[in-house]
Amino acid sequence: MAPRAAARKTGRNSESSDKVGVICRALRRAIIEQALEPGARLPEDSLGERFGVSRTIARHALGQLAAEGLVELRRNRIAVVATPSWQEARDAFDIRIELERLVVRQLAGKLTKAQVADLNAHVDAEDRSRDGSDAVSIRLATEFHILLASMTNSPILLRYVSEVAYRCCLTLSLYSRPHSSECGITEHRAIIAALVQGDEARVMGLMHSHLDSVATRALVAPTPRRGRDLLDILAPYAEEDGSERVVKMAKVARGRA
Amino acid sequence: MAPRAAARKTGRNSESSDKVGVICRALRRAIIEQALEPGARLPEDSLGERFGVSRTIARHALGQLAAEGLVELRRNRIAVVATPSWQEARDAFDIRIELERLVVRQLAGKLTKAQVADLNAHVDAEDRSRDGSDAVSIRLATEFHILLASMTNSPILLRYVSEVAYRCCLTLSLYSRPHSSECGITEHRAIIAALVQGDEARVMGLMHSHLDSVATRALVAPTPRRGRDLLDILAPYAEEDGSERVVKMAKVARGRA
DNA sequence: GCGCGGCAAAGTGCATGCAATTGAGGCGCT
DNA sequence: AGCGCCTCAATTGCATGCACTTTGCCGCGC
Incomplete structure (x- = not known):
């Protein structure tokens, strides 16, 4: 009733109930x-129950996350948080390096004062977080990297950088030593400084070496060494019944033997 | 029953009914x-009816395509094929150039005979298609570019190259002159040759200029000039109720000129 | 003791039904 | 005629129900 009168509210309303998005964000964050x-394991019912929605919605959210590579969906089986292979982790970092070079190339010398302030505030937060949990x-x-990407005003670039950064983040939990992290903060500050200064080549170099060092520091072992990895190694063998599979970007790469 | 015995069949079965995937592939192809x-417009019912599935499945497929940027999903409204802005088209090409440089860098000098044969066969097909429809x-x-990417054995790279290539393809229908296409074939052959020869720098350069020329040849006008563009231009203004919105790649474009 | 076969619980695959929202045309008012 | 309200068909948002698949478990035969 009073549809016209309510229409004004509808605008605000349209943002409010994005249930799938809420679940996606929550899971993404929990994963990283x-x-x-x-x-x-991520059973649809449990998810639905936890977030107060039906399986339909939970399922849809899992679909999105699977499209981003954070979740693995196997037919008739419970969805699980993705377990990228070491090679996939390397590939993700390679892609990320190129994408973020693009980001800083577009941003060099073009940041507004407000944006610089945002970046500095974020790095300050990083600094403070060194006491807290890893x-x-x-x-x-x-x-920080996603914030940078968002400043390009390129939705596409933002989306890809976000995805690949999350994936890299996920691999850290698999292949990195317990340590790490605090070291990157000074590099973040250096990148901001170089961006303000506006030297494209220099900031691209900085970003490159920053990510490269994170990658090589993080991805320590050519073969994963963690509790679950026997299963990981066996997975590709146990998976198939012999028939070839279309390039579904599923498991093609595993074979590094 | 006889679950153990039936297991053999299950393998074949698992491929057969990927309804969402079928719809996605069909729509992708129809779009490009x-x-x-x-x-x-892509109403859920019509899609479901056409493909012999329920709305649930059609909806899920639309969700996936939206995640790839080929479809725009607005709450409570009919899904539509995406209408990227000119700027987004440029951004997509920029990203694509970087990603495909990565592809050829990984492939240079590493192609097997079979792969080279596949590539040549594909370009032959391109040649033959010059008589057919644009x-x-x-x-x-x-x-061709996706085939190349699939040879890297990097599922992640393959996925991103595919997505961004499809998006670029989509923009061609918006911003390019009727002409085009046949010109790229000789460049494809040149790239294959350079890949076989194995000169990394050279093949990266070739790929770069190939894509760059496609982009500049294709994206002719800084402002789109096509039937529906008054609506396009007005869309971002008509969209909001004043509250800020994160760069959400939102666009409104209805048909019906 | 050990493995095979089957049963039951858990979980997914998918369709359908109902409420809510949107968009468009009709109707009256000015 | 022009303008705005109101109503209704079209369409999406979401939950629920049913069938099928998978998996763990238990008992049976060897």
Whole structure:
């Protein structure tokens, strides 16, 4: 009733109930903070119950997350948090390096005062988080890069950088030593400075070496060494019945033998 | 029953009924062949009816395509084929250039005989398609790049190259002159040759200039000039109720000129 | 003691039904 | 005629129900 009168409210309303989005964001965050480890089971019912929605919605959210590579969906089986292979982790970092070079190239010398302030505030938050849990500082480090990407005003670039950064973040929980993280903060500050200064080549170099160092520091072992990895190694063998599979970007790469 | 015995069949079965995937592939293809123009409406019921599934499945497929940026999903409104802005088209090409440089860098000098044969066969097909419809040759040109990406054995790279290539393909139907396409074929052959020869720098340069020339040749006008563009231009203004919105790649474009 | 076969619980795959929202045309008012 | 309200068909948002698949478990035969 009074549809016309309510129409004004509708605008605000349209944002409010994005249930799928809420679940996606929550899960993404839980995954990158390692509250959900790779391999963790994500049954639709439990998800639905936890978030107060039906399986339909939970399922849809899992679909989105699977499209982003954070979740693995196997037919008739419980969805699990993705467990990227070491090779996939390397590939993700390679892609990320190129994408973020693009980001800083577009941004060099073009940041507004407000944006610089935002960036500095974020790095300050990173600094403060060094006392807290590792998980939070890893998340903040990742979000620094996403914040940067959001400043390009390129929705596409933002989306790809976000995705690949989350994936890289996920791999850290698999292949990195317990340590890490705090080291990147000074590099973040250097990147901001170089961006303000506006030297394209220099800032691209900085970003490149920053990510490269994170990658090589993080991805320590050519073969994963963690509790679950026997299962990981066996997975590709146990999976198939012999028939070839279309390039579904599923498991093609595993074979590094 | 006889679950153990039936297990053999299950393997074959698992491939057969991927209804969501079937719909996605069909729609993707229809979109890049311009059977579905940007702005075309995609109601869930019609889709479901056409493919013999329920709305639930059609909806899920639309969700996936929206995640890939081929479809725009607005709450409580009919889904439509995406209508990227000119700027988004440029951004997509920029990203694509970087990603495909990565592809050829990984592939240079590492192609097997079989792979080279596949590539040549594909380009032959492109050649033959010059008599046929523009749509098909555009699709084949795009698929050449995807074929290349699939040879890297990096599922992640393959996924991103595919997505961004499809998006670029989509923009061609909006911003390019009727002409085009056949020109790229000789460049494809040159790239294959350089890959076989194995000169990394050279093949990266070739790929770069190939894509760059496609982009600049294709994206002719800084402001789109096509039937529906008054609506396009007005869309961002008509959209909001004043509250800020994160760059959400929102666009409104209804057909019906 | 050990493995095989089957049963039951858990979980997914999908369709359908109902409420809510939107968009468009009709109707009256000015 | 022009303008705005109101109503209704079209369409989406979401939950629920049913069938099928998978998996763990228990008992049976060897």
